[in-house]
Amino acid sequence: MSNSTNAGAILTIDLGALKQNYLTLADHLSTGELAAVVKANAYGLGVQESATALHAAGCTIFFVATVDEGIALRAILPKATIYIFHGVLPDTGEELIAHSLIPILNSLDQINDWHPHRAQPAGIHLDTGMSRLGLSPQECEQCVALLTDYNIDLVMSHLACAETENHPKNEVQLDLFNALKQVIPAKHASIAASSGIYLGADYQIDLCRAGVALYGVNPIPAETNPMAQVVRLQAKILQTRSVDTPQTVGYGATHQATKPTKIATLAIGYADGYMRSLSNSGTAFIGDFEVPVVGRVSMDLTTVDVTDVPVALLKPGSLVDLIGPNNPIDKIADQASTIGYEILTGLGSRFERRYLSAEV
Numbered sequence: 001m002s003n004s005t006n007a008g009a010i011l012t013i014d015l016g017a018l019k020q021n022y023l024t025l026a027d028h029l030s031t032g033e034l035a036a037v038v039k040a041n042a043y044g045l046g047v048q049e050s051a052t053a054l055h056a057a058g059c060t061i062f063f064v065a066t067v068d069e070g071i072a073l074r075a076i077l078p079k080a081t082i083y084i085f086h087g088v089l090p091d092t093g094e095e096l097i098a099h100s101l102i103p104i105l106n107s108l109d110q111i112n113d114w115h116p117h118r119a120q121p122a123g124i125h126l127d128t129g130m131s132r133l134g135l136s137p138q139e140c141e142q143c144v145a146l147l148t149d150y151n152i153d154l155v156m157s158h159l160a161c162a163e164t165e166n167h168p169k170n171e172v173q174l175d176l177f178n179a180l181k182q183v184i185p186a187k188h189a190s191i192a193a194s195s196g197i198y199l200g201a202d203y204q205i206d207l208c209r210a211g212v213a214l215y216g217v218n219p220i221p222a223e224t225n226p227m228a229q230v231v232r233l234q235a236k237i238l239q240t241r242s243v244d245t246p247q248t249v250g251y252g253a254t255h256q257a258t259k260p261t262k263i264a265t266l267a268i269g270y271a272d273g274y275m276r277s278l279s280n281s282g283t284a285f286i287g288d289f290e291v292p293v294v295g296r297v298s299m300d301l302t303t304v305d306v307t308d309v310p311v312a313l314l315k316p317g318s319l320v321d322l323i324g325p326n327n328p329i330d331k332i333a334d335q336a337s338t339i340g341y342e343i344l345t346g347l348g349s350r351f352e353r354r355y356l357s358a359e360v
């Protein structure tokens with residue numbers, strides 16, 4: 001593919017891989033249906049392109065966080081079922097209904113705010129151990145009478161430790177959820193997100209809400225990643241230079257050359273979401289050559305040690321993989337001491353974004 005773009009870096013999003021991941025997860029379900037979570041602009045990858053590809057893969061149920069995200073998604077997918085995790089805030093009820101968006105009611109206040117619209121479908125979030133959103137078990141009992149004339153379409157809960165298969169909290173939350181959904185009957189029930197899908201059929205009840213795995217992050221960190229890689233991030237070499245001891249590289253002089261070394265300076269930095277915590281810890285690839293980040297990542301520039309790379313690969317404008325076949329998101333996240341979610345949602349806006357066609 002041609003590098004001819006003014007942008008210093010290219011973000012390639014493989015919509016075929018995205019569709020394949022939807023199908024991989026759907027295949028893994030022994031029961032229930034697979035919904036896609038496309039909040040935060042589809043985890044930074046572009047909701048227009050991502051939701052269209054997921055819909056083409058067969059997805060008809062979507063979750064977003066905010067009303068505005070729901071309105072944007074409604075314009076893309078006029079017929080999809082769209083749930084809003086944040087629920088209803090005072091004064092947003094009319095807008096939810098105008099766009100056929102289904103709020104997940106998270107508190108007694110939200111249930112009250114929805115009262116004028118109670119004939120319209122809504123979900124209820126039951127808190128089973130996150131202590132973030134959702135009704136406590138006691139509140140569930142309290143609102144049973146109130147909810148009798150509501151149109152409750154979905155009850156859901158969220159797992160705190162799903163990526164750790166043997167974590168005792170998983171079963172505690174599932175048992176509590178199964179008990180609470182007897183108290184508040186609904187058409188559908190949902191507890192699993194990406195990792196929960198891999199906890200077995202008991203967790204797959206009814207509707208699974210896959211987010212990060214669709215975008216290529218490993219939902220089962222202890223095992224080989226079953227997902228296809230969706231994202232590739234490449235930055236251009238701006239220049240190379242030779243340094244030797246006692247020269248240092250970058251702000252704070254945190255890297256000192258100990259021998260004759262060749263440094264390449266790349267047109268990407270923390271303003272692009274290439275996180276500063278990758279300073280002196282990240283690795284990139286030039287072809288099959290692994291090159292360590294040396295010195296601090298700065299706002300627009302990153303320096304890598306290319307001493308062992310053939311000069312033919314080091315021309316100005318040559319592309320270096322920051323995220324690529326040899327360095328998946330999970331690896332970069334580890335090197336940055338964070339999680340794939342933060343790498344994806346932090347991807348910046350200065351890249352040229354290229355979407356590979358959605359054909360599977």
Ligand SMILES: *Cc1c(COP(=O)(O)O)cnc(C)c1O
Pocket residue numbers: 037039085158192193194195209210211212213
């Ligand atoms: C973001 C979110 C999801 C999706 O989680 P992943 O781990 O990305 O699959 C599911 N449910 C809720 C409540 C969420 O906030």
